[in-house]
Amino acid sequence: MMREAVRNERLATGQRLREAYQAQLQSASQSVQDRWASQFQQLDDLVDTNNPAQSFATLVTQGPFDSVLICNEQGDIIYPAQPILDRPVLAEQNPAWEEAERLEFSLNKFREAAEAYSRLAGEEKAGGGRQLARALQGYARCLLKSGDRTAAIKALQSQRELPQLRDEQGRSVAATAELRLLEILDRDSDLWSEIAEQLAQRLGDYQDDLLLASQRRFLMEQLQRLTNGKFSWPTQAAEKLAADGVDVDHSSSAGPHLQQASLPELWFQASPDRQVVGLFRTATIRDRLLTLTAGLPLSSGVTFAVSSPRETSENLMDQSLGTILGGWRLGLAVTERDPFDETSQHRKAVHAWIALLVIAVTCVLAWLLANALHRRLRLAKLKNDLVATVSHELKTPLASIRLLVDTLLEADQNASNKYGHVNVREYLELIAQENARLTRLIDNFLTFSRMERGMQRFDFESLDVRQVIFEAAEVFREHRDDVEECLGVDEGQQAWISADRDALVTAVVNLLENAWKYSGDQKRIVLAAGREGDRIAISVRDNGIGLSARSVSRVFERFYQVDQRVARTQGGCGLGLSIVRAIVQAHGGEVRVESQLETGSTFTILLPRHPENSAILQQQAAVEGKR
Numbered sequence: 001m002m003r004e005a006v007r008n009e010r011l012a013t014g015q016r017l018r019e020a021y022q023a024q025l026q027s028a029s030q031s032v033q034d035r036w037a038s039q040f041q042q043l044d045d046l047v048d049t050n051n052p053a054q055s056f057a058t059l060v061t062q063g064p065f066d067s068v069l070i071c072n073e074q075g076d077i078i079y080p081a082q083p084i085l086d087r088p089v090l091a092e093q094n095p096a097w098e099e100a101e102r103l104e105f106s107l108n109k110f111r112e113a114a115e116a117y118s119r120l121a122g123e124e125k126a127g128g129g130r131q132l133a134r135a136l137q138g139y140a141r142c143l144l145k146s147g148d149r150t151a152a153i154k155a156l157q158s159q160r161e162l163p164q165l166r167d168e169q170g171r172s173v174a175a176t177a178e179l180r181l182l183e184i185l186d187r188d189s190d191l192w193s194e195i196a197e198q199l200a201q202r203l204g205d206y207q208d209d210l211l212l213a214s215q216r217r218f219l220m221e222q223l224q225r226l227t228n229g230k231f232s233w234p235t236q237a238a239e240k241l242a243a244d245g246v247d248v249d250h251s252s253s254a255g256p257h258l259q260q261a262s263l264p265e266l267w268f269q270a271s272p273d274r275q276v277v278g279l280f281r282t283a284t285i286r287d288r289l290l291t292l293t294a295g296l297p298l299s300s301g302v303t304f305a306v307s308s309p310r311e312t313s314e315n316l317m318d319q320s321l322g323t324i325l326g327g328w329r330l331g332l333a334v335t336e337r338d339p340f341d342e343t344s345q346h347r348k349a350v351h352a353w354i355a356l357l358v359i360a361v362t363c364v365l366a367w368l369l370a371n372a373l374h375r376r377l378r379l380a381k382l383k384n385d386l387v388a389t390v391s392h393e394l395k396t397p398l399a400s401i402r403l404l405v406d407t408l409l410e411a412d413q414n415a416s417n418k419y420g421h422v423n424v425r426e427y428l429e430l431i432a433q434e435n436a437r438l439t440r441l442i443d444n445f446l447t448f449s450r451m452e453r454g455m456q457r458f459d460f461e462s463l464d465v466r467q468v469i470f471e472a473a474e475v476f477r478e479h480r481d482d483v484e485e486c487l488g489v490d491e492g493q494q495a496w497i498s499a500d501r502d503a504l505v506t507a508v509v510n511l512l513e514n515a516w517k518y519s520g521d522q523k524r525i526v527l528a529a530g531r532e533g534d535r536i537a538i539s540v541r542d543n544g545i546g547l548s549a550r551s552v553s554r555v556f557e558r559f560y561q562v563d564q565r566v567a568r569t570q571g572g573c574g575l576g577l578s579i580v581r582a583i584v585q586a587h588g589g590e591v592r593v594e595s596q597l598e599t600g601s602t603f604t605i606l607l608p609r610h611p612e613n614s615a616i617l618q619q620q621a622a623v624e625g626k627r
Contacts, residue, residue, distance in 0.1 A: 021299065021302065021316070021317060021332050022317065024297065024298070024299065025317060025319045025330065025331070025332055026319055027296075027297075028293060028296045028297075028298075028304065028319075028330060029319040029320070029321055029322075029330045031292075031293075031296055032289060032292045032293060032296075032321060032325075032330055033321055033322055033324055033325065035292040036288075036289070036292060036321075036324065036325060037324060039063070039064050040256070040269070040270075040271045040272065040276075040278070041272075043059070043271040043275070043276040044271050044272065044273040044275045044276065046058065046059070046276075047070060047275045047276060048275075051206075051207075051208075051209040052070040052078045052079035052081070052209065053079055053206040053209040053211070053213075054206045054207055054209065055068075055070050055079070055276075056068055056070055056079050056080075056206065056213075056235070056238075056242070057206035057235050059276065059278075060234075060235055060238035061234050061235065063278070064278075064280075064284075064288050065238075065278040065279060065280065065284075066237075066238060066241055066279050066280055066281050066284050067237075067238035067239075067241035067242040067245065067278075067279040068238075068242065068276055068277060068278050068279060069242060069245055069246065069276070069277040069279070070275065070276060071274060071275050071276070071277065072275070073273075073275070075274055077246055079213060079242075080212070080213025080214065080239065080242050080243055080246055081170075081212060081213065096116070096119070096120055096123075097120065097131070099116060100113055100116035100117050100120060100138065101113075101138075103116055104138070104141075104142055104145075110142045110143075110145040110146035111142070111146045111148075113138070113142040114138075114139050114142035114143050114146060114148075117135050117136075117138035117139035117142060118135075118139050120135040120138075121135035121136050121139055130168075131168075132165065133165050133166060133167040133168070133173045134167060134168060136155070136158075136159055136162075136165075136173065137159075137167065137173065137176070139155055140152050140155040140156050140159065140177070140180070143155060144184070149184065152184070153181065153184065153185070156177040156178075156180055156181050157177075157181070159173050159174060159176075159177035160174050160177050160178055160181075160195075160198075161174070162174055163208075163210060164210070169212075170212050171211075171212055171215045172210050172211050172212075172215060174202075175199065175202055175203075175210075175211060175215065175219055176215075178195050178198060178199040178202070179199065179219055179222055179223070181195050182195055182196060182199070182223070182226050183226070187226075196223065196226070196227055196230075196231075199219065199223055200223060200231040200233075203216055203219055203220055203223065203231075203233060204233050204235075206235070213239060213242065213243065214243070216239060217236075217239045217240060217243060220233060220236050220239070241266075241279055241281075242279065244263060244266070245261075245266075245268065245277070245279050254268055254269065254270035254274060254277045255269075255270055255274075256269065256270060256271075256272060256324070257269065257323050257324050257325075257326060258280075258285070258324065258325050258326035258328070259326055260309075260326065261279075265281055265282045265283075266279065266280070266281060266282075267279070267280045267281075267282065267285060267326065268280070269326075282308060285306075285308075285328065286306045286308075289306045289321075289325075289328065289330065290304060290306055293330070301334060301335060302316065302332045302333060302334055302335060303332070303333055303335050304330060304331070304332065304333075305330075305331045305332065305333040306328065306329070306330060306331070307328070307329045307331060308327075308328055308329075309326065309327035309328065309329075313329065313331055314333070315331030315332055315333045316331070316332045316333060316334055317331060317332050318330070318331035318332075319331065401431055401435065405431070408424060408428075458500035458503055458586055458587075459500050459501075460498050460499060460500055461498070461499070461500075461501065462496055462497075462498060462610055463496065463497055463498070463499050463501055463504075464494055464495070464496060465491075465492070465495045465496070465497055465529045465536050465538065465607075466491040466492065466494065466495075466529065467501070468497075468499070468501065468504050468505055468508060468529075468538070469489060469491045469492075469508070469527060469528075469529050469538065470489075470491065471501070471505045472505045472508035472509050472512065472527065473487065473489050473512075473527060475505060475509050476509055476512040476513070476516075479509075479513070480516055486519075486523035486524055486525055487512075487525050487526075487527065488524070488525065488526040488527070489526075489527050489528075490526065490527070490528035490529065490530075491528075491529055492528065492529040492530045492531075493530075493531075495529070495531060495536050495609065496609065496610040497536050497587075497607050497608070497609065497610050498587075498608075498610045499587055499607065500583075500587070503583045503586075503587075504583065504587065506579070506583065507579070507580045507583040507584060507605065508527070508538060508540070508605070510576040510577065510579060510580050511540040511577075511580060511603045511605075512525065512527065512540055513576060514540075514576055514577060514603070515540050515541075515542035515544060515601070515603075516542075518542070518544040518545050518601075519542050519543060519544035519545075519600075520543075520544065520545070522543070523542070523543070523544075524542065524543045525540065525541070525542050525543075526539075526540070526541045526542075527539075527540055528541070531609075532604075532606060534608070534609060535589070535606045535607060535608055535609060536606070536607045536608075536609055537604055537605070537606055537607075538604070538605040538607070539602055539603065539604040539605070540602070540603045540604075541600065541601070541602040542600050542601055542602075543599070543600040544600055544601060545597070545598065546595045546596050546597040546598055546599050546600055546601055547593065547595035547597070547601055548597060551595075552593055552595055555577055555593060556577050556578055556580070556581045556591070557578060558575055558578040559575065559578075560578075577603075580603075580605075584605050584606075584607070587607055588607070588608050589605060589606050589607040589608060590605075590606050591603065591604065591605050591606070592604050592606070
């Protein structure tokens, strides 16, 4: 609704002015197209009368371009030209070259390698060979490696006097030597300043076309780095942009119409004979088109504006500049405040604030609703899980007790049963076991309920961890038969913790019950205490069925049971380990599990040592010393 209202306001304002400005804008658009096309006239003549490097420098410094690519008549780019990458095969087969390189790179005999390169340079110079640059550079390089800095400087100075010499990749040997001298000479010396000035002048000289574009760009960057930006060249940015243009290679697809390149914010257009490909940045095109409108008649209250093909125009009206300019548009924008525009802006602001307010209120209400729904779903699921688990787990021991009591009642009515007194004792023991099981279930439910409601209270005291181990083992022995055959206890050394004795014993007993439940017939359970860094560790290790990686991540969740069949035969409701975690966390510790399937599991409780541990140990030591 807001967009439609603003759009209607703009349409009404634009319609009032469209009739007055339409003819004027069309005339201006045609003039801009003609002036733009005239920029590319006679560019090919310039390329024919100058070397490629000089043509490049002239066009980027005097023309409207950000950069250009210079091509030959076949459409191949000749500036910036690519370096020659392949080395002549002849040099690879020359034993003298192989020996020189072996001395330098394999044997590190730099003095002998320098002499070998010197001999090769003499041979190449006398025979007019193509490897002279390579030999001279190898000679200077080995002198530097051998530590003969004076001789190396002299060799590099002699290379400066060979401006026409190029290496195998077409790079100027003289320019390379000057950069190397700047790197090794004292920067405070007059010679260093002289060479820097000479190199800067060489890099700005496009007259003789002695430098590859890639070498020129590299040397410009290095010289600026060495001189902290003292030198600059008007062609440096154009050189970099031209290198990017070569990578994209527009020469094959360039035409007499402005086109957008694959690089962002870059456009290109070729001259009539395609010997010059002009490169433009988006901002340059915009500024150039506005410059071309200079002197064109224009009514007061409006100004020329330019927009690219992908821009959404905010102008009063627009006119396409045709295919020659790639879909760019020339438009008219209002410069004086218009009452209709002011009204539309005010309404736009009101609509925007209303929309933001509605969105904010909707988001807040949605968040509150989602949060409340999530809580209700969580509580409903927790309630259903608890009711289902309590119903099932309490039903089993109650059913067993009822069956045993009914059997005893029937046996009591049959007085002739001479084994009645034996059955009575056996059944009473079974009833006692089921009653103990029922009591443990109810205790777990009550503990879980208190913890969920935040009502569980802990009475902390200083305890020796060995007391916890001892009491937990005794409670576990009361719950299970034949414990002595499978339970191993290692109380460890004396170590003090601050804990609730009953709660911590409950946590350890739950771990022992869990280990018993999920172990086979040949049970082996080890309860141990020790130290792990600055914490006290209580571990329960078994040889049971183990846990998968997925079960390890969920084993402490409430009501989660790894094996439902074991849980049904051994009893349990999936709350024991969640109670363990809650108790341990309340003590400022953590509980972790390490397990392998069919091998067993180790549950470890880590508790912080009592801060008064050292003081207690000193008191005990003093008492024992007096004794």
